[in-house]
Amino acid sequence: MARSRLEKIGTIYSRTKGLIQSGALQWEDRPLWYDLYEAFPPLEEPRFDRPAPNITLKKIFYEEDKIRALLHNRNKHIGTVNMFNNQSHTLTKRFIESYKKLDEQYVGTASEDVLYNETIELLQHERNKPDDDHISLAKSFKEAQQSGNPNIGIKVGDIFKN
Amino acid sequence: MFVFNKATRLSYSALRTYSASAVLNPTIVEHATTLPKAERTDPLLSSPDYFNVHNLFTVKDLFEARVHYGHKDGSLDERMLPYIYGSRLGHLIFDLDKTAEYLRRALNIAAHTAYRDGIIVFFLRNAQNAHIVEKTAIECGEYAHTRYWRGGIFTNSTHQFGAVTRLPDLCIFLSTLNDVLLQHTAVRDSAKMGVATIGIVDSNSNPNVITYPVPGNDDSPSAIQLYCKLFKAAILRGKDKRKEHLVESSSEKPTL
Numbered sequence: 001m002a003r004s005r006l007e008k009i010g011t012i013y014s015r016t017k018g019l020i021q022s023g024a025l026q027w028e029d030r031p032l033w034y035d036l037y038e039a040f041p042p043l044e045e046p047r048f049d050r051p052a053p054n055i056t057l058k059k060i061f062y063e064e065d066k067i068r069a070l071l072h073n074r075n076k077h078i079g080t081v082n083m084f085n086n087q088s089h090t091l092t093k094r095f096i097e098s099y100k101k102l103d104e105q106y107v108g109t110a111s112e113d114v115l116y117n118e119t120i121e122l123l124q125h126e127r128n129k130p131d132d133d134h135i136s137l138a139k140s141f142k143e144a145q146q147s148g149n150p151n152i153g154i155k156v157g158d159i160f161k162n
Numbered sequence: 163m164f165v166f167n168k169a170t171r172l173s174y175s176a177l178r179t180y181s182a183s184a185v186l187n188p189t190i191v192e193h194a195t196t197l198p199k200a201e202r203t204d205p206l207l208s209s210p211d212y213f214n215v216h217n218l219f220t221v222k223d224l225f226e227a228r229v230h231y232g233h234k235d236g237s238l239d240e241r242m243l244p245y246i247y248g249s250r251l252g253h254l255i256f257d258l259d260k261t262a263e264y265l266r267r268a269l270n271i272a273a274h275t276a277y278r279d280g281i282i283v284f285f286l287r288n289a290q291n292a293h294i295v296e297k298t299a300i301e302c303g304e305y306a307h308t309r310y311w312r313g314g315i316f317t318n319s320t321h322q323f324g325a326v327t328r329l330p331d332l333c334i335f336l337s338t339l340n341d342v343l344l345q346h347t348a349v350r351d352s353a354k355m356g357v358a359t360i361g362i363v364d365s366n367s368n369p370n371v372i373t374y375p376v377p378g379n380d381d382s383p384s385a386i387q388l389y390c391k392l393f394k395a396a397i398l399r400g401k402d403k404r405k406e407h408l409v410e411s412s413s414e415k416p417t418l
Contacts, residue, residue, distance in 0.1 A: 005317070007353035007371060016356055027198060032280045032331040033358035036271055037373070038199060039207035043264070046373045048353075052240035060248040060255060 008048040013037045064096045070116060071095050091123075098122050206277070213277075213399045215269035218392050221258045224265075227388035229378040230256045232365030242365050245377030254365040261378045268360040268374045269396040272332065275358075276302075276400030280331030283307055284393075285348055287340045291386040295336055298390040302397040305330070307348070311340070316351040335361035336389055337380035338372060362389060 002024040004015040016034060019025035044050065071092060072078070081090050089097075099119045103110070110118075206212045224230065232238075232246065232254030245264075247257040275282060282304040286295045292308035299306035312322075319327035333352045338361040340346045345368060352359045353371045361372035362380045369375035379385045 003356060005354045007350060012353060012356045012358065012373060031356055031358075032275065032278055033271075033373075035204065035207060036274050036278075037358065039204075040267060040270060040274075042267070042374050046353075046371055046375075048371050050241070050370050053244055055243040057235065057238070057243065057246065057254075058248040060250040 011046050013041075064100070067096050067099050068092055070112065074116070094123060094126075095119055206274070211266070211270060213270065213273035213396065213403065215273055215396050215399070216266050218269060218395050219262075219265070219388070221262050223388065224258050224261060224378070227384045228382045229261060229385045229388065230258050231379045231382065232256055235365075237366040239366055239368055241369055242363065242367070242377065245363075245369075246365060256365070256377050256379070261376065264374070264376045265378070265392070268376050269392055271358070271360065271374055272334065272393055273396040273400035275332045276304075276397040277404045278331075279404065281305065281328065282332045282334060282397060283330040284334050284336060284390075285346060286336040286386070287311075287346060288337055288381070288386075289341075291336070291383055294383075294387060294390055298394050302394045303401070304397060311347050313347060313351075316348065316355045316357070329355055329357055331357065333357055333359045334393060335359060335372070336386055338363055338367045338369075339380075 002019050004019065006015070009015070010018075013034070016025065016031060020027055020030060078091060099115055102115050102118055102122070106115070230247075232242075234252055235249045235254050236252075238246075238254060245256060245260050247255045249255070272282065282302075284295050284299045284304065284306040286292055286306075286308050295308055296306045314322055316329055319329065333348060335346060335349060338346055338349055343366070349359065349361065349371060358373045359371075360374045360376065361367075361369070362378050363369040363372060363375045364378070364380040367380070369377070378389075
């Protein structure tokens with residue numbers, strides 16, 4: 001089949017179209033994608049020599065990055081974060097939320113240092129707070145020990161009886 | 163005899179005059195301007211999304227599959243700039259709205275190619291994700307090439323396979339790079355041989371000769387799994403419709 005192998009000139013469509021127009025390729029022998037290309041042309045022409053557009057790369061920053069930087073500048077070893085965990089919030093996120101709340105309470109009058117220290121205190125207080133619904137093996141063992149001998153009502157001998 | 167000799171001797175210039183006449187000959191030029199267009203006759207091509215591939219995924223699916231992560235900004239290929247949302251502390255982030263649009267167009271083309279009984283080949287030179295790509299190809303009844311690319315498989319196929327070979331109609335590159343961060347040779351060879359291509363182009367790839375580029379992450383297994391799932395679904399939709407229409411046309415024949 002007639003074919004132009006000059007992939008640096010034009011596009012696959014323009015080269016094939018040229019062959020059809022000049023009669024080197026029969027309309028019936030056109031490639032399968034030819035109709036698809038005409039019906040759904042790509043958004044940009046797939047030319048080898050398409051120049052790079054003159055766009056400046058923008059930097060992504062958020063407003064709360066200032067607060068994030070404040071925490072991370074003063075604490076270099078925060079620990080690893082499990083990014084697959086969607087259940088709980090990271091320390092940084094909790095810090096940012098508490099910081100923003102405090103800032104609202106002070107109506108912007110408090111300095112950065114005061115807010116930072118108070119937020120850290122708040123987070124530490126939250127961490128030390130006894131968690132009521134938290135169930136751990138050690139805790140339930142302790143509770144069982146404190147309640148004395150558990151009255152389960154099962155005799156070992158009964159288990160083997162049929 | 164003399165005339166014959168002259169004719170053979172002058173065959174080259176005769177060819178040149180033929181090609182010149184092809185440009186000047188009004189009947190041929192007229193034929194060129196009135197090339198038939200398949201979309202006028204084919205109802206499938208006049209519909210913008212016949213196989214409903216737009217409902218295969220949402221932008222949130224892309225986000226959860228980590229499609230938005232590019233490479234570090236030092237490795238950026240400048241031709242990828244229009245598809246990139248920005249740089250977050252040195253890491254490039256893709257604009258998923260654009261990715262979704264390009265991916266939907268690519269899925270549409272894949273479905274139409276499958277409908278027309280085209281041969282589709284998946285390419286990936288990443289050992290970690292190669293198996294899932296090969297599995298996907300088997301599941302949708304198409305082909306995959308995830309090993310070392312011997313030059314000339316497309317460009318010298320008649321010699322390599324010992325017979326005239328039908329080349330694929332669509333090449334889907336799940337990464338357009340080979341395993342040493344150079345462009346896969348099959349990208350160039352497809353363009354040479356006039357084979358349409360779909361390619362997932364990461365921030366360090368060149369999107370230029372890919373017919374239907376899709377900007378997005380081409381390294382994460384989750385992203386590759388998503389692409390495989392989507393292309394498989396699109397291809398199977400095309401094939402199912404084809405079967406449906408074949409059954410319809412064969413049942414219609416006796417009445418005609």
